[in-house]
Amino acid sequence: MNAILGTSLSKSFQHYQVLKEVSISVQAGECYALFGPNGAGKTTLLRIFATLHRPSSGSFEIMGMDGKRDRVKVRDVIYLIGHGSYLYDDLSVKENIQFAIGIRGWNPTEAEIKKALDQVGIGRFARLRSRYLSAGMKKRLSIAKALLIRPKVLFLDEGYASLDERGVGMMNECIRSFTQAGSAVLMTTHDRGPTADVAHRVGVLNRSVLTEISVKDMVTADALF
Amino acid sequence: MVATRFIGWLRKYEKWFGLTATVLISAGLYTGLVTSSPDYYQGEVVRIMYVHVPFAQTAMLAYSTLFLCSIWYLWKKEAVVDNACHAAAGLSLFFTAGGLITGSIWGKPTWNAWWVWDPRLTSFAIMFLTLVGYLMLRTFLDDKEKKATFSAILAIIGFVDLPIIHFSVEWWRSLHQPLSVSNRGVSIAPDMLVPFTLMSIGVGILFSYMLMVRTQMLYLEHLLEAKQGRLLNEGQL
């Protein structure tokens, strides 16, 4: 089943056409890694799927639901880990999690929150105000939220950015747990090494042309674009 | 495409609107400035009313158009409707400014003051400020959809507010400055009615014509931008 299906998506910002008729599909239980030069439109594509941008033309489906008509239903099944940490500086790590999940209509127990925080290695900072977290810790916190929300479709924008070596391993573990549970993961990245461990399919987006290559080629190629 | 059909329709019919407006306004100006007699009380000053009243009416027509187009945009999210909103806002500002200036010129000999805080004048002044805010907001937003949506929201809020503003200023004024010259209940002589009607309809149609032209212009600008974007992408620019 297609978890993500984009058909000839285009997007322009003022003068600049970022995407031109890009089509992509990702199956459920699959991790799709998107490479490409800066400014190729990887993030824009992700943000269109995450219902943050409306495509200038083209259409997309998430879990079989139309991305234009059923936006509310689409939002029920997706989660985006992007550049923003979605945190409030003066709330503690635990309170931030309670808020982010609670507003979705579900109140996780203390034990569940603790388990998720421990899983990403920031359990001992639960009472720290998020103002004092480093970028890597904020990223880990985002992963913890994803673990609690368990979306059917997970978008990772620069999945490994600002994570240390252990963090990268943690991220891969998290991705694996998602794909094994049948969720789809679409990520943009520049790190070929860690991506090779989890990606099922790899695409290179350059000048609005999406070329699919094998995972093996990705590792061995001199340059992807 | 809805947009191309719509623009094609505008292109086809705009000249008739332009022509009708020219004829009606010429006839209105001739009858208003030459053949009609001066007012018993106001004398020759009354002639500015033939411009002032149609301008004020058209300003309201323009703002109502902006309001309806804004709702239409929020509903359908058609880019060309946003072009129409943008056009209507600029024209609404133009006619509001015209109404305010002519009203002020008329007020000096009649009320012996360039400005009074009359409910109608005040509502127009606030409408003017809101429209300036509207156009400023547009210049500060970059994302096209966001620009269109946010400005539509502002236009709707402003439109809903206008009657309340009018009403509250009326109450306020009845408390502080009782009306000195009432322009209500004045019966209009028949030879004044002709230029009034001609001018009112003429300026209204002039607005429609300007709206049609300006919407096309903004639409073409939007196409040009897209074209530039494509060339930029292909490295030809």
Next chain:
Amino acid sequence: MHFFRVIRWIAWKDLLSEYRNRENISSMFFFALNVILIFSFSFSLDSETIKEIMPGIIWVAFGFTAIIGLGKSFLIEVNNDCMEYFQTLPIPKGAIYLGKFLGNLLFMLTVEIVLFPLFVLFFNLDMIDQFLQLLLISTVATIGLSALGTLFSALTVQIRAREVMFPILLLPLSVPIFIGAVEATRGVLNADAFSLYSHWIELLVVFDVIFVIVSFWIFEFILDY
């Protein structure tokens, strides 16, 4: 119901942050204090003129306070891209508006209630007896101001000239609030009978009802353009 839970979560988060950093309330309060200071030097105040201009002074001070406080209200939401998170949530967006509105209303009212004794103190006013009427007027006027202010704060928070655009949009459209509040306050200071100025309060209530409903409905589009 989920709708009310969202309102509660948003308001809880704002109040807790404010309790911890006190940024909003303290900046509003000290700004208003400065306005009072400038006003007391700008007019030569004998007891007759005070009655005449005091309502104006009070409401200009409160108006500036609103500009300072409400204008920043959505800053906390964009600092870490929380607006983006809200956008991707499968919840009624109007509930987010109502939560923010409630928080803002509480902050504004707190500042106003603290300021009243200071007006009495600095301008030798005699209005302790009419505290309840003043509270009523402040409440209905502040509801309208917060309703519009919260909406415009969300509109302007992400644009370049935020500090300029917010008052430019808010002030002309809140003219009825200022007219109603000033005239009603004048009635109170003149010790008029309540029925002599109650129509102004009715006007404010009408304004409140219209703009809370319209803003609530239209807020959906701010988060989902």
